[in-house]
Amino acid sequence: MSAALRTEGLGKAFTLHLQGGTHIPVLGGVDLAVHAGECVALWGPSGAGKSTLMRCLYGNYGAGAGRIMLRHRGADLDLATADPRQVIEVRRETLGYVSQFLRVIPRVATRDIVAEPLMARGMARDEALDRANALLRRLNLPERLHGLPPATFSGGEQQRVNLARGFAPFYPVLLLDEPTASLDAANRAVVLDLIREAKAAGAAIIGIFHDAEVREAVADRLFDVLPQQDAA
Amino acid sequence: MTTPLLKATGLNLRFGAIPALVDVAIDVAAGEVVAIVGESGSGKTTLLRVLSGMMAPDAGDVLWLGQDVLAMGEAARRRLMRTEWGYVHQNPRDGLRLGVSAGGNVGERLMAVGARHYGNIRAEALSWLAKVEIDASRIDDLPRTFSGGMQQRLQIARTLVTHPKLVFMDEPTGGLDVSVQARLLDLIRSLSRELGLSVLIVTHDIAAARLLADRILVMRRGQVVEQGLTDRVLDDPQHPYTQLLVSSVLAA
Numbered sequence: 001m002s003a004a005l006r007t008e009g010l011g012k013a014f015t016l017h018l019q020g021g022t023h024i025p026v027l028g029g030v031d032l033a034v035h036a037g038e039c040v041a042l043w044g045p046s047g048a049g050k051s052t053l054m055r056c057l058y059g060n061y062g063a064g065a066g067r068i069m070l071r072h073r074g075a076d077l078d079l080a081t082a083d084p085r086q087v088i089e090v091r092r093e094t095l096g097y098v099s100q101f102l103r104v105i106p107r108v109a110t111r112d113i114v115a116e117p118l119m120a121r122g123m124a125r126d127e128a129l130d131r132a133n134a135l136l137r138r139l140n141l142p143e144r145l146h147g148l149p150p151a152t153f154s155g156g157e158q159q160r161v162n163l164a165r166g167f168a169p170f171y172p173v174l175l176l177d178e179p180t181a182s183l184d185a186a187n188r189a190v191v192l193d194l195i196r197e198a199k200a201a202g203a204a205i206i207g208i209f210h211d212a213e214v215r216e217a218v219a220d221r222l223f224d225v226l227p228q229q230d231a232a
Numbered sequence: 233m234t235t236p237l238l239k240a241t242g243l244n245l246r247f248g249a250i251p252a253l254v255d256v257a258i259d260v261a262a263g264e265v266v267a268i269v270g271e272s273g274s275g276k277t278t279l280l281r282v283l284s285g286m287m288a289p290d291a292g293d294v295l296w297l298g299q300d301v302l303a304m305g306e307a308a309r310r311r312l313m314r315t316e317w318g319y320v321h322q323n324p325r326d327g328l329r330l331g332v333s334a335g336g337n338v339g340e341r342l343m344a345v346g347a348r349h350y351g352n353i354r355a356e357a358l359s360w361l362a363k364v365e366i367d368a369s370r371i372d373d374l375p376r377t378f379s380g381g382m383q384q385r386l387q388i389a390r391t392l393v394t395h396p397k398l399v400f401m402d403e404p405t406g407g408l409d410v411s412v413q414a415r416l417l418d419l420i421r422s423l424s425r426e427l428g429l430s431v432l433i434v435t436h437d438i439a440a441a442r443l444l445a446d447r448i449l450v451m452r453r454g455q456v457v458e459q460g461l462t463d464r465v466l467d468d469p470q471h472p473y474t475q476l477l478v479s480s481v482l483a484a
Contacts, residue, residue: 017472018479059461061468084447084461085261105421105443106414120425 003033004071004204005057005173010080011065012049012056025228026052030066032206032223036172039195039205041215044225050208053225054175057206058097059087070094070173092120096171100178102150102158110153111136111146114164121169135164139190156182167194174198176207180214192217236261237398237430240283243292251454252278253289258449258456260398265424265431267445267462269438269477275454276434277322277402283432284319284400285309314344318391318399322406324383328375328390334361335371337390345394360389364419381412388416392423401433405440417443438481442466450474 010030016022026049034040042050055061057068063080070077072094079087091097096117104113114132119125136146139160145153150161159182166174176195180188188211195218199205206223209215215222236259243256252275260266268276281287283294285301294301296312304312313319321327328337338357339347347353358368364385366378375383384404391399404420405413421444423429435441441448442462449459450473458471469475 014468015470017475055467060463062460062464062470084464085264087461087464088446103442105418107411108418 002071002076003069004036005206006033006069007031007057007066008069009066010053010056010063010068012052012061013064027056027225028065028228030225034173034204034206036202036204037199038220039199039207039218040221040223041219042206042208042225043222045227048225048227050225051177054097054177054206054208058095058175059090060097092117094171095173095175096166096169097175098162098166098177098179100159100162100181102162104150106151107149109147110141110150110161113150113161114168117165117169131168132164135168136160139164140187154182156184156187159183160187163191163194167198170198170201171203173204174206176205176209178208178210180209180211188214238283238294238296238432240294241292243279243282243289243294245278245282245287245289245454253282253292254454256292256451256454256456258283260430260432262397262430263424263428264447265421265433265445267441267448268432268434268451269436269441269448270451271436271477274451276436276451278454279451280400280402280432280434284313284317314341315394316397318394318396320384320387320391320399320401320404322403324375324380324387327387328383330374330376332374333372334366334375334378334386337375337386338393341390341394356393357389360393361386363423364389365415381408381416384408384412385416385419388419392427392429395427396429398430398432401431403435404433405435405437413437413440420444438466438478450477 007030010027012027013023013025030053042053044050052061056063059079066080068079070079070090072090077086077090111129111132114136115128118128118131133146137143141157141160150158163179180191183191192214195205209219239259241257243253245253256279268279270276282289285304288302332340335354335357338360339353342353342356358371361368361371366382366385375386378386405416417440420431424431433444445462447460448462448465449456450465452473458465458469458474465474466478469478
């Protein structure tokens with residue numbers, strides 16, 4: 001069985017045209033493979049490029065070199081060369097990403113934000129909202145907040161909205177960037193359960209977990225992300 | 233892969249010495265929201281006007297479902313604008329009839345495509361006023377008694393009541409209160425999701441483009457300098473001008 005996600009020689013550098021064309025290499029020769037039901041933690045010092053790798057895997061950053069082969073609709077698709085419409089389809093059906101920041105249209109209710117990716121897959125509105133409410137409750141977000149937009153929520157509450165949105169649809173490949181950073185112990189335990197359940201259901205998970213306890217609890221192995229030499 | 237609804241290639245247009253469009257190609261698929269961003273004078277609105285057949289380019293093709301828009305007669309183009317297309321003007325007063333009631337503005341478009349039953353037309357108008365959050369009690373008021381934000385929402389209701397497939401929007405949230413902007417963004421997005429509406433939106437509001445658009449095109453001096461997936465163009469911009477544009481945005 002082929003990997004759910006596999007990179008081959010993935011590289012990424014940034015050219016800052018406003019800073020006189022400064023060239024910053026961040027990733028080079030990354031070969032990562034993650035299988036269904038497995039959780040891999042990206043490991044490396046701050047600034048090594050863990051978040052950059054995650055963003056490349058999501059297609060948020062364009063890959064500079066190499067391939068990103070993703071299992072999508074039963075075939076391998078190279079995300080590095082996929083066109084925008086394919087990436088959108090992949091994000092709807094196969095690839096989820098829980099970032100550290102919640103970016104949403106102002107004034108949209110929390111439950112609608114969580115239900116949106118479900119409805120995008122064709123789920124009926126009532127069913128999607130039920131599922132959203134249930135997941136938000138499970139993440140200890142009280143019912144009275146579900147109808148409010150999350151703009152005024154605390155950092156931990158916003159993170160839980162993001163988590164609910166990321167876990168609601170079940171993505172076969174899920175990227176988690178510091179999913180427990182702003183959470184207390186009780187909510188961290190809920191997230192650990194959600195990750196375990198997703199793995200048991202066959203999801204391939206790639207995460208950045210600075211919290212050692214969380215990492216040890218869910219990660220099957222570590223993947224080293226090494227800082228690139230600053231090329232002269 | 234779905235075939236695009238609208239497809240334009242090789243568009244060129246000059247206003248005297250000024251290049252307004254330089255080799256522009258663009259396509260829009262069903263259900264897609266595509267944003268065109270760039271500074272004032274970059275050719276965004278000109279592109280919208282050319283694509284909607286309101287202005288002829290010096291060279292290039294515009295195809296709507298395979299049909300040549302530029303070769304179409306004025307009557308055929310107007311029919312298209314009444315039925316399968318909609319155009320939301322930057323200034324709502326350009327898209328509304330100010331001497332006709334709010335309900336009349338919405339109902340008129342329905343009548344133009346053949347609706348005749350007064351009760352049905354009024355009911356449909358009321359339902360669209362509700363969708364854009366205009367109170368039913370204002371249905372018989374003239375749009376000139378409305379605020380700018382309400383006029384803009386009325387223009388959107390008038391445009392969408394006939395269920396067009398593609399809507400051209402020229403800075404629809406420009407000059408509005410931020411609270412009204414947010415409501416409009418949510419409205420446009422949910423309509424495109426629920427009705428499968430395609431939207432081609434010109435804006436200089438990068439934050440709005442990020443929240444609304446599936447794809448984005450960056451224009452400068454009549455050229456498309458960069459295009460692609462919205463969040464990738466904004467977070468990993470390649471062209472010097474896009475980098476400048478993105479780094480100049482105030483984070484809220």
